[in-house]
Amino acid sequence: MATTQDVTRTAREVRDSEPVSWLARFGFAGRGLVYVVLGVLAVEVALGHSARADKNGALATIKDKPFGSVLLVVLAISFAGYAVWRLLDGVVGHREEDGAKRLGKRVASFARGVVYAGLAFSTAHFVVSPTGRDKTKPLTARVLDMTGGRTVVGLVGAGLVVGGLYMAYRGVREKFLKRLALGTAGPALRTAVKAVGVVGLAGRGLVLALIGGFLVQAAVTFDPDKAKGLDASLKSLADAPFGPVLLACAAVGLVAFGLWSWVEARYRRV
Numbered sequence: 711m712a713t714t715q716d717v718t719r720t721a722r723e724v725r726d727s728e729p730v731s732w733l734a735r736f737g738f739a740g741r742g743l744v745y746v747v748l749g750v751l752a753v754e755v756a757l758g759h760s761a762r763a764d765k766n767g768a769l770a771t772i773k774d775k776p777f778g779s780v781l782l783v784v785l786a787i788s789f790a791g792y793a794v795w796r797l798l799d800g801v802v803g804h805r806e807e808d809g810a811k812r813l814g815k816r817v818a819s820f821a822r823g824v825v826y827a828g829l830a831f832s833t834a835h836f837v838v839s840p841t842g843r844d845k846t847k848p849l850t851a852r853v854l855d856m857t858g859g860r861t862v863v864g865l866v867g868a869g870l871v872v873g874g875l876y877m878a879y880r881g882v883r884e885k886f887l888k889r890l891a892l893g894t895a896g897p898a899l900r901t902a903v904k905a906v907g908v909v910g911l912a913g914r915g916l917v918l919a920l921i922g923g924f925l926v927q928a929a930v931t932f933d934p935d936k937a938k939g940l941d942a943s944l945k946s947l948a949d950a951p952f953g954p955v956l957l958a959c960a961a962v963g964l965v966a967f968g969l970w971s972w973v974e975a976r977y978r979r980v
Contacts, residue, residue, distance in 0.1 A: 792822045793827040887907070
């Protein structure tokens with residue numbers, strides 16, 4: 711009969727195996743495609759077009775292309791592979807850390823795995839039923855109606871703000887470089903990787919912080935209409951001073967994060 715140690719050892723061997731490594735890289739590549747498309751849609755919003763700059767808008771754009779449905783199936787598989795890697799990482803990963811730091815990183819990895827498992831399912835479902843909507847607002851309304859809902863929404867929003875700002879900080883401080891195995895890469899490639907990482911992580915982080923800010927506002931005012939998903943958050947920038955410029959910056963950040971995901975697909979230590 712297998713002991714707990716046997717199960718743990720087997721899980722670690724699977725986590726460190728070459729097939730799981732390739733699943734992770736496949737997932738990074740899929741994530742990159744979605745963010746590049748999101749960035750392009752954000753540009754269209756900045757130009758006044760009626761584009762939908764969220765996950766469903768990106769998936770719809772991909773599906774409308776030649777062989778789009780096939781590509782969506784490939785994306786769903788890539789997200790599922792990424793989820794497997796993250797879930798395993800959440801159970802037996804981050805062995806280089808100790809104590810609370812290891813626990814925190816494992817919880818974060820496991821949570822990402824759950825999110826991407828859901829994304830894999832929703833992407834596959836989109837192939838046969840492309841009628842998804844941005845559910846951030848109605849979900850927020852339901853949570854606000856629950857006992858303690860305002861606290862939950864406020865904490866989630868605050869978490870997104872803190873997490874987004876920390877991501878931006880990691881980008882600006884170039885803390886992402888230690889996760890890469892650039893090997894004998896030349897100066898030009900290293901400079902390009904740094905630029906994409908800084909702009910991509912900072913851009914995505916600030917967009918996440920913006921969404922979190924709207925959630926906090928919804929909790930404070932007890933008004934679910936204040937909560938916004940990615941699409942509504944980006945479009946709200948259009949009404950701000952220098953709105954098109956801000957939208958363009960967000961678009962550049964999203965595209966850069968997509969490119970950064972492709973860098974991770976190639977050079978990330980997994």
